[in-house]
Amino acid sequence: MDIASNNKAIMLEVIDQLVQGHELATKLQQLLSQHGSGLGPAEDLVAKISGSFSDSISALDSIEHIPSSLFTAVEGSQNASCNNDGKLEDSVDSRKRLGPVKNKRGCYKRKKRADTWTVESTLLEDAFSWRKYGKKEILNAKFPRSYFRCTHKYTQGCKATKQVQKLELESKMFSITYIGNHTCNSDEVTPKCPSLTTSVNEEENNHHNGSSTESDLQLVWQEMLVFEEEHNHHHHEAIYGCGENSASINGLDTTDLWSWQQLSVQPQ
DNA sequence: GCCATTTGACCCCG
DNA sequence: CGGGGTCAAATGGC
Numbered sequence: 327m328d329i330a331s332n333n334k335a336i337m338l339e340v341i342d343q344l345v346q347g348h349e350l351a352t353k354l355q356q357l358l359s360q361h362g363s364g365l366g367p368a369e370d371l372v373a374k375i376s377g378s379f380s381d382s383i384s385a386l387d388s389i390e391h392i393p394s395s396l397f398t399a400v401e402g403s404q405n406a407s408c409n410n411d412g413k414l415e416d417s418v419d420s421r422k423r424l425g426p427v428k429n430k431r432g433c434y435k436r437k438k439r440a441d442t443w444t445v446e447s448t449l450l451e452d453a454f455s456w457r458k459y460g461k462k463e464i465l466n467a468k469f470p471r472s473y474f475r476c477t478h479k480y481t482q483g484c485k486a487t488k489q490v491q492k493l494e495l496e497s498k499m500f501s502i503t504y505i506g507n508h509t510c511n512s513d514e515v516t517p518k519c520p521s522l523t524t525s526v527n528e529e530e531n532n533h534h535n536g537s538s539t540e541s542d543l544q545l546v547w548q549e550m551l552v553f554e555e556e557h558n559h560h561h562h563e564a565i566y567g568c569g570e571n572s573a574s575i576n577g578l579d580t581t582d583l584w585s586w587q588q589l590s591v592q593p594q
Numbered sequence: 595g596c597c598a599t600t601t602g603a604c605c606c607c608g
Numbered sequence: 609c610g611g612g613g614t615c616a617a618a619t620g621g622c
């Protein structure tokens with residue numbers, strides 16, 4: 327049992343690493359396509375990298391599903407509500423539940439382990455569109471944690487989420503934990519210049535004024551570098567594996583997390 | 595009026 | 609049992 331579970335843990339970590347790579351490659355791919363002209367070879371390369379990650383992940387995943395006795399597969403169905411009715415169908419009147427709160431409040435399957443990884447960054451935007459769905463005070467943390475899900479969770483079934491906390495030590499930094507991969511269509515996710523509906527509060531951290539495409543790439547590179555750094559210098563503990571994360575992450579902030587719209591600077 | 599955010603309630607897991 | 613993650617009604621902004 328121990329050996330099997332140990333192998334399983336290793337397998338999961340390997341898959342996590344691959345998923346991270348795949349996700350980052352996807353981000354880079356999107357940025358390249360946004361800023362696009364003359365980056366054809368780079369895009370092609372990134373596409374190949376992404377494909378390699380995908381193949382590796384699916385290969386390992388197929389292995390993973392063979393021995394189904396020791397562990398549960400955890401199909402990342404955080405939304406598989408109480409096995410009765412998938413509330414996906416009636417999205418309209420599901421919100422009009424009056425009366426006592428006896429319905430499905432908090433009735434969900436907590437995902438045990440998904441593709442999760444953490445980055446630290448001063449900037450909160452990325453290539454995806456997020457929608458905040460919760461905030462929580464965390465024990466031993468000065469700042470609350472904010473919860474985001476993909477905007478297209480219900481329209482496209484994208485199950486990617488992320489959590490954001492402001493670091494206590496460095497108030498400018500945020501710890502951003504990504505959970506799950508985006509399955510949504512990136513083109514629709516990052517509209518070029520939508521309506522800027524989200525609240526872009528510029529309270530404190532707003533230094534990057536109206537910059538442009540370069541800063542976008544820098545963001546991603548920055549994140550990637552931080553990510554790499556955590557990998558090399560520390561152990562793998564910066565990555566949320568199975569809940570073995572070190573403390574010292576605190577966060578706060580809710581409203582000014584929304585500055586990712588910056589990415590939608592008109593490409594051209 | 596629609597959509598995103600806020601906020602308290604609720605459930606799962608260790 | 610308590611902390612953490614999610615849901616959904618209420619609220620506010622556009």
